[in-house]
Each structure stands twice: as C-alpha cells, then as structure tokens.
Amino acid sequence: MEEVLRVIDLGRTSFDAALRVQKECLAEAAGNPGLHFLIFCSHHPVITCGTSHRASDILADHRTLKAMNIDLRYVNRGGGVSYHGPGQITVYPVCNLACLGRDISRFLGRLEECVLDFLESFGVAAYRREGLPGVWTDNRNKICSIGVAFSRWVSFHGLSVNIRSADMQPYSLIRPCGMDIKMTCLEEEAPRARELAYSVLLEEMRKSFLKVFWPRGIRIEESRR
C-alpha cells in the first residue's frame, strides 16, 4: 500500500480551529490506512487541560486569564496542563497507526525523537526523561510538551516546542504537566534561532518528521484548509 502524507500549514490559528481540522483529517485517515497528515501551526494564547490535569495546576483565576486574553480549554489528550502561544511551533500528526505500528509508546517515542533531531540541527543537546514524556534540556528545563490521543488507532493532538523567549511569561500561570519545572525555549538554548523566520524553523521540523517517521520516503501532498 502506498502511503501518503498531507502537509498542512495553518499558520497562526485558534486552538478550536486547529482541533476542527484535526478531526476532519482524523475522519479521512481512519478510513484510509495509508493516509497521514502533519498539521503545523502556532496558536493564539490558550491553556489546555488534558485528561490527567488537576485544577490546582492552573495558578491564575478565570478573570486573570480573560484579562490576559488567554483562553482555557479542556481536551481529551493525554497529559496535564499546558500552554500554547504564538511563540511556539505546534505539530499535530494525524497518523494512521495501522501502517506505523499499533504501539502508542513507540509513537510517543518517535515524537520525542523528531524534536531531539530538530533541536540538534540548532546545536541544542536535549534528551528524554524516563517516565516523563516530552523533551528536556536538563533535569528542570523542559522545551517541548507532548500530549496525544488516538481514535480508531489514528493519532491526534501532538506536541509544542517553545521557540521565542518573548512568549514564555504565561507559563508562570500554570504548573506545566503538573510539575514544578521551568520551561525553556529554543532562543534561550540557541540564540542564533532569533534570526530565523518561522518558515525556516518549520522546514527543519518537517525534515525531522520525515527522517524519523518515514526514513524510506513517502509521497507528500501539500494541502490547504
């Protein structure tokens, strides 16, 4: 069976709009085992609460969030509380695991590998921590959050990598993933990233996904939504 990867760049968009696109893609992929989607975007500020979140992990009240124009969403991905904002690259891989192996821990591991490869291209040494999904630059500093869901063995939700240092302040409003940790970003770890446009960073991320998930190549179609 020939596999096809449709790549979608939503640019800056709301969390709700991106979730709608993911669900459309999921419906298509569920009926076609060889079809996958990679959705790239960055979000207007939003705090999302996954299936393992605790209310106490949000440190600001609703009024404060509203005053800061930060939305709050409860979502059915794994993981705790996370922040999404314009200074990140967010990737939603809608992949049919019928072709990639029906193994959710392997899939999570591959997502981490993509981010490690992406960071390595900027000279950033990052690593995984056993039992703590995501990508870390040391024991306290996390640079990428991961939280996924599967329906009919098709993945949705995904990962966010912090890029811009100017967009890190909202993390002070939450306990990311229910932990007392510091979130770091690519610009802090590799200052030369400040000079790079979003499109360049996106291209690097795309290369990393292709290298990790489809090392033998895959037919790519650019898709618009």
Added chain:
Amino acid sequence: MNIEVKVPHLGAGVEKARVTFIYCEPGDTVKQDADLFELTADKAAFNVPSPCSGRIGEVKVSCGDTVSVGDVICSILPD
C-alpha cells in the same frame, strides 16, 4: 452471543491504563469503530473502538478505574 470488549494491547511496556471517559451506557446502540471508552496511559489518551455494531450490554468499569491489557470492559450484543 455477546462479544466481550477487552483492553487492547497498547504498546510495548504499556500494561495498565486509567479509564478517563466512558462514551457509552448499557442499552446504547453503537456502530462498529465508535469510541466506547477513553483510556489514558503515559501522555496518550486512547479511545477504545467498538469491534462491531450492536447494543451495549454490561459496562464493567467506571471512570477513574485502572485497567490492564486484556481486562474485559464491556459486552456488546452484535446486530
């Protein structure tokens, strides 16, 4: 004859999961592949699909329960 819906093999090293949402109730009519249960393991939420179209019989788990691979979580009377 009822079909038992079991916690599927979710991947290497994933032996247990937590029931985080139940989409169905006894007596509900469901279609094949419809989401029945949401299980959470590591940082992944996995929706258990219905193996057939039919009517939900007994639901054997509650939200918050921890289940293991192979555990029966509900039964379905197929169409």
